[in-house]
Amino acid sequence: MSRILTLLTLLLFPIIIHAGGIKGSVNGSDGEPLIGAVISIEPIHKQSIVGMDGTFRINDLPKGDYTIVVKYIGYKDLVKEVSVSSEGWVSNDLILQVDAIQLDEAVVYGTKERKTAESARATERVSSKVMTVVSAQDIELSPDLNVANVVQRVSGVSLERNNSGDGQFAIVRGMDKRYNYTLVNGVKIPSPDNKNRYVPLDLFPSDLLDRLEVTKALTPDMEGDAVGGVINMEMKDAPESYSGQLNLSIGNNTLFGGNNPFMTWNTGGNMTSPPSWNGVARADASDFSNQHLLNQYKNYVPNIVAGMSIGNRFMDDKLGVIVAGSYQQTARGSESTWFDTGMLADGSTSLDNMEDRNYYQLQKRMGLHAKMDYRINQDHSIQWYNAFVHLQNDQVRDVTRTRTWGSYDPINGNAGEMSYVTRYRSTIQQIFNSTLTGQHQLNPWFKADWSAVYSKASNSIPDNAKFTRSGSMNNWVHEPERIAGRSALTRRWDYNDDEDIALYTNFTFTPEISFIYDTEFKVGGLVRNKNRSNDFEQYRFNAGNRALVKGEDWNDITDVDWIIENPTGVNYSPNRYQSHENIRAAYGQFKFDFSNRFEVLGGVRMEHTDIGYYLPQPTNEIVENGLEEMNQTYVDFLPSIHFKYKISEKSNLRSSYFKSVIRPGFSEFVPIENGDTEDDWTEMGNPLVERTIGHNLDLRYELFPKGMDKFMIGGFYKKLINPIEYSLNRQAGYIMPDNYGDAENMGIEIDVVKYFNKFGISANYTYTHSSITTEKAYYERENPDDDTSDIVIRSALEERPLQGQAAHIANLSLLYKNTDAGLDVQLATVYTGDRIHSLSAFYGNDMWQRGFFQMDLSVEKRINPKTIVYLKAYNLLDNAYEVEIRQPINEAQSYFPKQGDVGDNVLVRQDFYRRQFLLGLKYNF
Numbered sequence: 031m032s033r034i035l036t037l038l039t040l041l042l043f044p045i046i047i048h049a050g051g052i053k054g055s056v057n058g059s060d061g062e063p064l065i066g067a068v069i070s071i072e073p074i075h076k077q078s079i080v081g082m083d084g085t086f087r088i089n090d091l092p093k094g095d096y097t098i099v100v101k102y103i104g105y106k107d108l109v110k111e112v113s114v115s116s117e118g119w120v121s122n123d124l125i126l127q128v129d130a131i132q133l134d135e136a137v138v139y140g141t142k143e144r145k146t147a148e149s150a151r152a153t154e155r156v157s158s159k160v161m162t163v164v165s166a167q168d169i170e171l172s173p174d175l176n177v178a179n180v181v182q183r184v185s186g187v188s189l190e191r192n193n194s195g196d197g198q199f200a201i202v203r204g205m206d207k208r209y210n211y212t213l214v215n216g217v218k219i220p221s222p223d224n225k226n227r228y229v230p231l232d233l234f235p236s237d238l239l240d241r242l243e244v245t246k247a248l249t250p251d252m253e254g255d256a257v258g259g260v261i262n263m264e265m266k267d268a269p270e271s272y273s274g275q276l277n278l279s280i281g282n283n284t285l286f287g288g289n290n291p292f293m294t295w296n297t298g299g300n301m302t303s304p305p306s307w308n309g310v311a312r313a314d315a316s317d318f319s320n321q322h323l324l325n326q327y328k329n330y331v332p333n334i335v336a337g338m339s340i341g342n343r344f345m346d347d348k349l350g351v352i353v354a355g356s357y358q359q360t361a362r363g364s365e366s367t368w369f370d371t372g373m374l375a376d377g378s379t380s381l382d383n384m385e386d387r388n389y390y391q392l393q394k395r396m397g398l399h400a401k402m403d404y405r406i407n408q409d410h411s412i413q414w415y416n417a418f419v420h421l422q423n424d425q426v427r428d429v430t431r432t433r434t435w436g437s438y439d440p441i442n443g444n445a446g447e448m449s450y451v452t453r454y455r456s457t458i459q460q461i462f463n464s465t466l467t468g469q470h471q472l473n474p475w476f477k478a479d480w481s482a483v484y485s486k487a488s489n490s491i492p493d494n495a496k497f498t499r500s501g502s503m504n505n506w507v508h509e510p511e512r513i514a515g516r517s518a519l520t521r522r523w524d525y526n527d528d529e530d531i532a533l534y535t536n537f538t539f540t541p542e543i544s545f546i547y548d549t550e551f552k553v554g555g556l557v558r559n560k561n562r563s564n565d566f567e568q569y570r571f572n573a574g575n576r577a578l579v580k581g582e583d584w585n586d587i588t589d590v591d592w593i594i595e596n597p598t599g600v601n602y603s604p605n606r607y608q609s610h611e612n613i614r615a616a617y618g619q620f621k622f623d624f625s626n627r628f629e630v631l632g633g634v635r636m637e638h639t640d641i642g643y644y645l646p647q648p649t650n651e652i653v654e655n656g657l658e659e660m661n662q663t664y665v666d667f668l669p670s671i672h673f674k675y676k677i678s679e680k681s682n683l684r685s686s687y688f689k690s691v692i693r694p695g696f697s698e699f700v701p702i703e704n705g706d707t708e709d710d711w712t713e714m715g716n717p718l719v720e721r722t723i724g725h726n727l728d729l730r731y732e733l734f735p736k737g738m739d740k741f742m743i744g745g746f747y748k749k750l751i752n753p754i755e756y757s758l759n760r761q762a763g764y765i766m767p768d769n770y771g772d773a774e775n776m777g778i779e780i781d782v783v784k785y786f787n788k789f790g791i792s793a794n795y796t797y798t799h800s801s802i803t804t805e806k807a808y809y810e811r812e813n814p815d816d817d818t819s820d821i822v823i824r825s826a827l828e829e830r831p832l833q834g835q836a837a838h839i840a841n842l843s844l845l846y847k848n849t850d851a852g853l854d855v856q857l858a859t860v861y862t863g864d865r866i867h868s869l870s871a872f873y874g875n876d877m878w879q880r881g882f883f884q885m886d887l888s889v890e891k892r893i894n895p896k897t898i899v900y901l902k903a904y905n906l907l908d909n910a911y912e913v914e915i916r917q918p919i920n921e922a923q924s925y926f927p928k929q930g931d932v933g934d935n936v937l938v939r940q941d942f943y944r945r946q947f948l949l950g951l952k953y954n955f
Contacts, residue, residue, distance in 0.1 A: 051087065051088045051089045051090060051091040051114065051120070052071070052086075052087075052088045052091060052096070052098070052112060052114065052120045052122060053085065053086065053087040053088070053120070053121055053122075054085065054086060054121050054122035054123050054124060055080075055084050055085045055086075055123045055124070055736075056069070056080045056084065056085075056086065056100055056102070056124045056125075056126065057084065057123075057124070057125055057126070058105060058125070058126055058128070059125060059126070059127050059128060063080070063083070063084025063736050063737040064080055064084070064102045064105065064126060065080055065081070065084060065148060065737055065738065066079060066080060066102070066849065067079070067080040067086075067100055067101065067102040067105075067126070068100070068101045068102070069086050069088065069098065069099075069100055070098070070099040070100075070101070071088055071091065071096050071097070071098060072096065072097040072099060073096075073097070074091075074096070076088060076091075077850070078850055079849035079850055081737070081785065081787035081788050081847070081849075083736060083737040083738065083739060083784075083785035083786060083787055084736050084737040085737075085787050086787070087787060091114045092114070093114055093115060094113070094114060095111065095112070095113050095114075096111075096112055096113075096114060097109060097110070097111055097112075098110045098111075098112055098122065098124070100124055100126060102126055105126035105127060105128055106126060106127045106128075108124055108125075108126050110122065110124065145165055145166040145167055145240050145241065146165055146166075146167050147165045147167045147168050147738055148738070149163075149165060149241075150163035150164065150165040150168065150241060151163075151734060151738060151740060153243075154732070154734075154740070155680075155682065155732065155734050158249070158621060158629060158631045158672055158674060159245055159247050159248075159249055159631070159672055159686065160245070160246045160247040160672075160684055160686060160728050160730055160744070161243055161244060161245040161246065161247075162184050162185060162243075162244045162246075162781070163241055163242070163243050163244075164180060164181075164183065164184065164241060164242040164243075164244075165240075165241050166239055166240045166241055166266075169236050169237075169239055169242065170237070170890075171854050171856055171888060171890060172236075172856060172858065172888060173856070173858060173886035173887060173888040173902045173903070173904060174236055174886075175235065175236055175237075175335060175358060175360070175902075176196075176197075176231065176232045176233075176234060176235060176236055176358075176395070177231045177232070177233075177234040177235075177236055177239070177242065177261075177263060178196070178197035178198055178199070178200065178230075178231035178232040179196075179197050179232075179236075180236050180239075180242055181200050181231060181242060181244065181261060182197060182200075182841075182860055183841055183843070183858065183860070184242075184244045184794075185742075185779045185780070185781040185794035185795075185796055185839075185841070186202060186203045186246070186259075186777075186779050186794075186796040186798075186839065187200055187201065187202050187203075187244065187259075187839070188200075188201045188834075188836055188839050188862045188865075189201065189862075190207060190834065191911070192232075194362035194363050194364055194389055194391045194393075194425075194943065195362065195364060195905070195911065195941065195943035196232055196360075196362055196393075197231070197232060198230045198231065198232050199228055199230065199231065200231060200258075200259075200261060201258070201834045201835070201836075202244070202246065202258030202259035202261075203246065203258050203259065203746060203748075203775070203777060203779075203796070203798060204258075204775055204777065204798035204800055204831075204832060204834070204835030204836065205257050205258030205259075205748070205775065205832070205834075205835070206258075206832065206833055206834040206835075207226075207228040207834070208226065208227075208228060208692060208695065208754070209256065209257040209258040209692055209724070210228065210256055210257075210258045210259055210260065210261065211227075211228070211229075211253065211255060211256050211260055211261075212228070212229040212231065212260075212261045212262075212263070213260060213261065213262040213263065214262075214263050214265065214417060214463055214465075215262075215263070215264060215265055215415055215465060216262060216264075216481075217463070217465050217481060217483050217485075217532070217534070218253060218530075218532070218558075219461060219463055219485050219487070219530075220461070220485050220486065220487040220528035220529070220530045220560065221487055221528060222459040222460065222461060222487040222488055222489035222526070222528070223489065224489050224524055224526045224564060224697075225695055225696060225697040225698075226695040226696065226697070227693075227695060227696060229461075229487075230421075230459065231261070232395075232421070233395070233419050233421050233459060233461060234263060234397065234419055235337065235356035235358060235395060235397045235419075237277060237337045237339075237354075237356050238265055238266060238337075238339075238354055238356055238397050238399050238417075239263055239264065239265060239266070240264045240265060240266050240267055241264045242261070242262070242263060242264070243261075243262040243264065244259055244260070244261055244262075245259055245260045245262065246258070246259040246728065246746070247670075247672065247686040247688055247726065247728045248260065248668075248670060248688045248690060248726075249619065249631060249633075249670060249672065249688075250552075250617040250618065250619040250632070250633035250634060250635045250668070250669075250670055251536065251552060251554060251617055251619050251633075251635075252635075253556070253613075253615070253637075254615075254635050254637055254666065254668040254688075254689070254690050254691055255637075255690060255691055255692055255693060256690055256692075257690050257692060257722075257724035257726060257748055257750065265354075265399050265401065265415070265417065266339055266341070266352055266354050266399060266401070267350075267352065267401065267403075268341045268342070268343060268350030268351055268352040268401060268402070268403055269341045269342070269343070269350075269352070270343060270347070271342065271343065272341075272342040273340075273341060273342075273954070273955070274338065274339055274340035274341065274954070274955050275337075275338065275339050275952060275953065275954050275955070276337075276338050276952070276953045276955070277335065277336065277337040277338070277950065277951075277952045277953075278335070278336050278337075278950060278951055279334070279335045279336075279900070279902075279948045279949060279950020279951065280332050280333065280334055280335075280948070280949060280950070281332065281333035281334075281335075281902075281946060281947045281948035281949060282330070282332065282333060282946070282947055283331075283333060283360075283361050283362060283363070283944060283945075283946045284944045284945045284946070284947075285361075285362075285363050285364070285365070285942075285943065285944035286328075286329075286330070286331060286361060286363070286390075287329055287330060288329075290365075290388075291327040291328055291329050292327065292328045292329075292330075292331045292361055292363075292390055292392075293325055293326070293327055293388070293390040293426045293428060294325075294326050294327075294328065294390060294392060294424060294426060295322060295323060295324060295325060295326055295426065295454050296321075296322040296324070296326065297322075297424050297456050298322070299319065299321060299322025299323075300322065300456055300492045300493040301318065301319065301492065301493045301521075301523075302492055302493075303492070303523060304521070304523050304567040304569065304599060305317045305318075305599075306567055306598070306599045307523070307565075307567065311598065312597040312598055313569060313594060313597050313598075313599065314594060314597065315571060315591075315592045315593060315594045318521060318569070318571075318592075320587050320588050320592075321588060323454060323495055323497065323587050323588075324586055324587070324588065325426075325452075325586075331361040331392065332359070332361075333359060333360045333361060333946060333948060334357070334358070334359040335356075335357075335358050335359075335948060335950060336356070336357045336358075337354070337355065337356040337357070338354065338355055339352065339353070339354035339355075339399075340352070340353055340354075341353070347405070348404060348405045348406075349402065349403075349404050349405075350401075350402065350403045350404075350405075351400075351401070351402050352399075352400070352401050353399070353400045354397075354398075354399040354400075355396075355397065355398050355399070356395075356396065356397040357394075357395070357396050358393070358394070358395040358396075359392070359393070359394050359395075360392075360393045360395075360946075361390075361391070361392055361393075362389075362391045362392075362393060362943070362946075363388065363389040363390045363391050363943070364387075364388075364389045364911075364941040364942060364943050365388060365941070365942045365944075366385075366386075366387040366388070366389065366939065366940065366941045366942070367384065367385070367386055367387070367927070367928055367939070367940045368384070368385040368387055368938070368939050369381055369383065369384050369385075369926070369936070369937065369938050369939070370382050370383035370384075370385075371875075371915060371936060371938060373808070373809055373872045373875055374809070377808060377809070377873070377874065377917075378917055378918075378920070379875065379915050379917040379919075379936045381919075381923050381926055381929075381936065383431060383432060384431075384432045384926065384927065385429050385430065385431045385432070386429070386430045386432075387427060387428070387429050388427075388428045388429075389425060389426070389427055390425065390426040390427075390428070391423060391424070391425040391426075392423075392424045392425075393421065393422070393423050394421070394422045394423075394424075395419075395420070395421050396419070396420045396421075397417070397418070397419045397420075398416075398417065398418045398419075399416075399417050400415075400416045400417075401413065401414070401415045401416075402414050408471075409470065409471040409472075410468075410469070410470050410471070411468070411469050412466070412467065412468045412469075413465075413466070413467045413468075413469075414464075414465070414466050414467075415463070415464070415465045415466075415467070416462075416463070416464045416465075417461075417462070417463045418460070418461070418462050418463075419460065419461050420458070420459070420460050421457075421458070421459045421460075422456065422457070422458050423456070423457040423458075423459075424455075424456050425453075425454075425455050425456075425457070426452065426453070426454055427451075427452070427453040427455070428451075428452050429450065429451040429452070429453075430448065430449075430450055431448065431449040431450070431451060432448055448500075449498060449499065449500045450498070450499040450500075451496060451497070451498045451499075452496070452497045453494070453495070453496045453497075454493075454494070454495045454496075454497075455491060455494045455495075456491065456492060456493070456494075457489070457490075457491050458488075458489070458490045458491075458492070459487075459488070459489050459490075460487065460488050461485070461486070461487045462485065462486050462487075463483070463484075463485045464483070464484045464485075465481055465482070465483045465484075466481070466482045466483075467479065467480065467481045467482075468480050468481075474540075475539060475540045475541050475542070476537070476538070476539055476540075477537075477538050477540075478535070478536065478537050478538070479535075479536050479538075480533070480534060480535045480536070481532075481533070481534040482532075482533055483530065483531070483532040483533070483534070484530070484531055485529070485530040485532075486527060486528070486529045486530070487527065487528045488525070488526065488527040488528070489524070489525070489526050489527075490524070490525050491522075491523065491524040491525075492523055493521060493523065494520075494521070494522045494523070494524065495519065495520070495521050496518075496519070496520045497519050497587055498518045498519070518570060518571065518572055519570075519571040519572075519587070519590075519592060520568060520569070520570050520571070521568070521569050521571075522566070522567065522568035522569070522600075523565075523566070523567045523568075524565070524566050525564070525565045525566075526562065526563065526564040526565070527562070527563055528560065528561075528562045529560070529561050529562075530558060530559070530560050531558070531559050532556065532557065532558035532559075533556070533557045533558075534554070534555075534556050535554050535555055535556075536552060536553075536554035537552065537553050537554060538550060538551070538552045539551040539552070546622050546623065546624060547623045547624060547625050547626045548621075548622075548623035548626070549620075549621070549622055549623070550620070550621040551618075551619070551620050551621075552617075552618075552619040552620070552621075552633075553616075553617065553618050553619070554616070554617055555614075555615055555616040555617070556613060556614070556615040556616075557613075557614055557615075558612065558613045559610070559612050560610060560611040560612065560613075561608075561609075561610050562608065562609045562610065562611075562696055563608050564606055564607050564608070564609075564696075564697075565606055566600065566606045567599045567600060568596075568599065568600040569594060569595075569596060569597075569599055569600075570594070570595040570596055571592040571593060571594055571595060572592070572593055572595060573590050573591070573592065573593070574591070574593055606645075606646070606647065606702075607643050607644065607645050607646075607697075607700050607702070608643065608644045608646065609641075609642065609643040609644070609696050609700070610640070610641070610642055610643075611639070611640070611641045611693070611696075612639075612640040612641075613637060613638070613639060613640075614637070614638040614640075615635060615636060615637045615638070616635075616636050617633060617634065617635040617636070618633045618634060619631070619632070619633035620632060620633055626676070627675065627676045628673075628674075628675050628676070629673070629674040629675075629676070630671070630672070630673055631671075631672040631674075632669070632670060632671035632672065633669070633670065634667055634668065634669045634670075635667075635668040635669075635670070636665065636666070636667050636668070637665070637666050637668065637691065638663070638664075638665050639662075639663065639664055639665075639666070639691075639693065639721075640661070640662075640663045641661075641662050641663075641693065641699075642659065642660050642661035642662060643659065643660055643696075643699065643700050644658070644659045645657075645658045645659065645700070645702070648702075649702070652701060652702070655701075657701045657717055660699065660717050664721070666691045666721075666723075667689075668688070668689045668690060668691065669687075669688070669689055670686070670687060670688035670689065671686065671687050671688075672684070672685075672686040672688075673685045673686065680733060680734045680735060680736075681731070681732060681733045681734070682731070682732040683730075683731050683732075684728070684729070684730045684731075684732065684744075685727075685728060685729045685730075686726075686727070686728045687725070687726065687727050687728075688726050689723070689724065689725055689726070690723070690724040690726065691721055691722070691723055691724070692721060692722040692723075692724065692754070693721050694719050694720075694721065694754060694767065695767075697715055698715055698716065698719055698754065698767040699715055699716060699717045699718075699719050700715040700717070701714065701715050701716065701717050702714070702715060703764065713756075713764065713765045713766070714764035714765070714766050715766070715767070716766045716767050716768055718768075719754060719767050719768055719769060720752050720769050721752070722750055722751065722752050722753050722754055722769070723750070723751040723752065724748060724749070724750050724751075725748070725749040725751075726746070726747075726748050726749075727746065727747040727748075728744065728745075728746050729744055729745050729746075730742060730743070730744030730745075730779075731743050731744065737785055738783060738785050738790070739783055739784050739785055740781065740782070740783045741781070741782050741783075742779070742780070742781040742782075743778070743779070743780050743781075744778070744779050745776070745777065745778045745779075746775075746776065746777055746778075746779070747774070747775075747776040748774070748775040748776065749772065749773075749774055750772060750773040750774070750775070750802075751772055752769035752770075752771075752772075753769065753770065753772075753773045753802060753832070754767050754768070754769060755767070755768065755769075755770050755802065755804055755833070755869065756768075756869055765871055770802060770803070770804045770805070771802070771803060772802075773800060773801060773802035773832060774800060774801050774802075775798065775799070775800035775832060775835065776798070776799055776800070777796055777797050777798035777799060778796070778797050779794065779795070779796045780793075780794060780795045780796075781793075781794040782794065785845075785847075788846060788847055788848045789845065789846055790844075790845035790846070790847065791842075791843070791844060791845065792841070792842075792843040792845060793840070793841065793842045793843070794840065794841050795838075795839070795840045795841075796838075796839045796840075797837060797838060798835055798836065798837060798839070799831075799837065800831045800832040800835045801829060801830075801831065802829070802830060802831070802832055803827050803828065803829045803830075804827070804828060804830070805825050805826070805827055805828075806825065806826060806827075806828045806870070806871065806872055806873035806874075806875075807823050807824070807825050807871050807872050807873065808823070808824055808825070808826060808872055808873040808874075809821050809822070809823060809824075809872075810822060810823075810824050826873050828873050828874070830866065830876060831865070831866060832866075833865075833866045833868075833869055834865055834866065835865055835866070836862050836863040836864065836865035837863050837864065837865075838861070838862075838863035838881075839861065839862055839863065840860070840861045841858070841859070841860050841861075842858075842859045843856055843857065843858040843859070844856070844857045852891060852892025852893070852898075853889075853890070853891055853892070854888075854889070854890040854891075855887075855888070855889050855890075856887070856888045856889075857885070857886075857887050858885070858886050858887075858888070859883065859884070859885045859886075860883075860884050861881065861882070861883050861884075862879075862881065862882050863881045864878055864879065864880060864881050865878065865879050866878055866879075867879040867913045868913075870915075874916070874917065875915055875917070876915070876916075877913050877914070877915055877938055877939075878913065878914055878915070878916060879911070879912070879913050880912040880913070880914060882909060882911055882912075883907055883909050884905055884907065884909070885905070885906045885907045886902070886903065886904050886905065886906065887901070887902070887903040887906060888900065888901070888902050888903075889901045889902075895954075896953055896954045896955065897951070897952070897953055897954075898951070898952040898953075898954075899949075899950070899951050899952075900948075900949075900950050900951075900952065901947070901948070901949055901950075902947070902948040902950070903945065903946070903947050903948075904945065904946040904947075905943055905944065905945050905946065906945060908942065908943075908944055908945055910940050910941065910942055911939075911940070911941040911942075911943070912937065912939065912940050912941075913937075913938045913939040913940075914935040914936060914937055914938055915935060915936040915938055916935050917935065917936050918932070918933045918934065918935065918936075919932060919933070919934055919935070919936050920932065923936070928940055
């Protein structure tokens with residue numbers, strides 16, 4: 031940490047030191063700061079750029095008379111004489127006038143500049159709803175490579191991470207990922223997830239974006255299934271003239287190399303489908319090749335980021351085209367320790383097993399983006415957008431499992447068993463979206479727009495192989511690895527796809543009403559048909575009754591004569607079903623702006639839902655209960671109202687209310703047990719689970735003092751009716767999703783950006799409190815006074831926060847932007863406080879993620895007007911990601927590796943992801 035601070039000091043210190051000179055501000059005639067205006071001092075030809083706060087400083091000017099020349103596109107040049115004394119500052123506040131040009135019979139097509147940080151601030155200020163915008167300019171300067179890591183910088187947003195530490199899903203205002211949805215260019219996209227509807231945000235490369243919008247209060251023209259918020263990715267648009275960018279970087283992950291080479295296998299040898307999918311009724315062990323399941327080791331696997339975009343306008347600027355592509359290869363992983371825990375009769379937590387887990391994960395992320403727009407005339411235009419994203423994640427999980435039969439004895443040891451498990455898993459996720467959009471100004475007060483959408487998402491896990499070997503252990507000393515009859519090899523295939531066909535229509539009326547400054551009426555609708563298909567197959571193998579010693583009887587998986595246990599495969603799973611979800615929606619919306627000061631936006635949205643499933647191969651029990659198929663229909667009316675009071679040209683006061691509906695996940699209502707769970711209790715879908723209704727209140731004050739500065743403070747309150755939570759159904763013997771009364775979620779957000787010419791601070795903090803009461807199980811003696819009586823399971827109500835909700839979330843970024851020197855530096859820190867990681871069926875036994883800091887660094891240096899070099903560094907602090915159960919450990923448990931002192935909470939999991947670095951080049955043409 032001290033080295034990082036020293037480096038930043040050396041970078042910034044020479045710029046801090048200065049003598050006297052000329053300083054001041056540059057504004058347009060409307061009072062807006064002209065950030066980026068060029069200041070020239072003549073006749074010495076010294077230049078400066080107006081900083082992010084709208085001010086400039088020119089240092090070290092000798093005593094004398096000078097001429098200030100100010101230039102900014104779209105404004106008349108300003109020339110002013112000034113005298114400088116031998117010391118001290120000369121202040122000048124300069125105002126430029128708009129340069130108006132008269133055009134005779136010229137057709138001018140106007141476009142909004144949406145890539146800049148200035149545009150993002152303007153959108154936040156004038157928007158009718160509570161939202162935060164991250165511009166392409168800010169994204170480029172951040173350390174983040176995918177959308178998930180970009181969105182964590184937004185106030186009130188935290189991330190759920192995968193096993194390699196990479197962010198995947200957004201948690202907005204403490205609301206779990208089920209309570210948010212994702213858009214591309216304002217259109218909802220399907221999810222490749224095999225059970226749920228939320229979209230993994232790490233699929234999307236950040237360099238394909240023009241901006242990222244996070245809306246936290248829904249309006250009637252938005253789909254109504256969000257409580258936390260909506261994440262909209264606005265993709266790159268065609269430029270007004272020929273331009274493009276090439277981006278290339280290479281880097282390293284310090285986790286791999288030396289004593290820890292990167293482990294992989296021949297992924298090209300994965301079987302694309304099991305024998306049963308190829309029409310074979312019964313499979314034999316000889317039908318499965320094992321040759322590719324041999325460990326391969328690499329001392330260096332480079333991280334590579336490459337991207338290119340190119341765009342132009344043709345046919346007298348009527349046709350705009352942009353094509354962009356991105357490729358990212360990142361080697362990630364973790365050094366992890368996991369503990370198996372259980373619940374004892376006295377309510378304490380048992381520690382039985384410890385696993386040393388090493389994850390080796392190679393991610394190959396590709397994104398293609400193409401957009402065409404055709405301006406038929408000033409009143410009519412069409413756009414055709416196509417996008418394809420592909421993520422292949424090849425992961426090896428290598429586990430050494432130590433099973434201790436009881437508490438660990440630090441003196442005499444404890445006889446037990448060692449087992450070794452290696453899992454080879456490739457996950458391939460894809461999303462394709464094609465959207466045709468039309469915009470039509472039918473007359474001065476009436477316009478219409480429409481979108482026809484086709485989307486398909488798929489998720490494939492081909493040939494997921496898990497190789498288990500057993501051995502023995504005494505006094506924690508490893509004996510030779512052994513494979514016995516109960517050791518196993520499993521091979522499984524998962525596939526699902528989600529196909530959407532949708533049509534959006536909107537009609538906007540803007541009649542003139544004498545006593546209202548601005549009026550807008552809007553009506554529209556949505557039709558979407560979603561079809562989902564899931565499939566699953568698994569085969570199990572064993573080595574017979576022999577005990578084979580590694581090094582003597584076998585050396586690798588190909589030396590074992592495997593015996594197939596289930597030659598017909600697996601015929602049921604929640605991952606084998608077909609489902610549909612058809613939505614019909616209509617809305618009416620009004621917006622009144624009174625005297626350009628007080629704005630009211632409101633209306634109501636109606637959503638009709640038709641949702642159901644079909645099981646192609648149900649079990650006898652399911653058929654007997656009539657659950658082989660299900661269909662539900664319901665209608666929800668979702669009102670909303672938003673108020674905005676413009677206190678001044680630079681400040682707003684907002685308040686809003688909206689109602690929303692959250693539908694169950696796709697597998698949550700399918701009544702088949704989950705065969706892939708590693709919990710003590712089997713997970714089962716629940717066809718009786720109901721949708722969740724949310725009531726949402728917001729209040730926010732906004733101030734935009736000057737330049738890029740902003741200050742926002744607000745509060746929110748959310749009431750959830752029938753929230754969906756997982757708990758133990760003791761009668762059925764399953765962990766099941768169900769509805770548990772009502773829940774509350776409330777909090778406060780503060781968001782601040784402040785620039786001091788070239789230096790800046792961006793900070794936000796969110797405090798969230800939520801509460802829900804659910805039924806939990808606990809063990810107890812049938813006769814509490816008799817230690818020999820039978821142990822029974824009882825239940826009790828427990829109050830807790832919502833899963834995934836952290837009480838404290840904070841971001842702090844230190845910024846330095848020196849346009850003169852072509853230097854940009856950002857040191858970004860994010861903190862996520864304690865939150866429930868996993869819910870337990872037992873009272874007081876939930877797993878909590880401990881508070882987590884992450885620090886990243888980004889440095890960009892402009893070599894010439896077209897070329898930039900940059901450095902990005904991730905996870906500089908290398909803090910451990912830890913999960914605990916808030917039960918005290920006893921003396922025997924305190925001797926376990928990595929556990930704390932007696933009375934500390936039980937450590938369940940500890941992950942180290944190490945640091946990553948990228949060095950790159952951007953070239954603009």
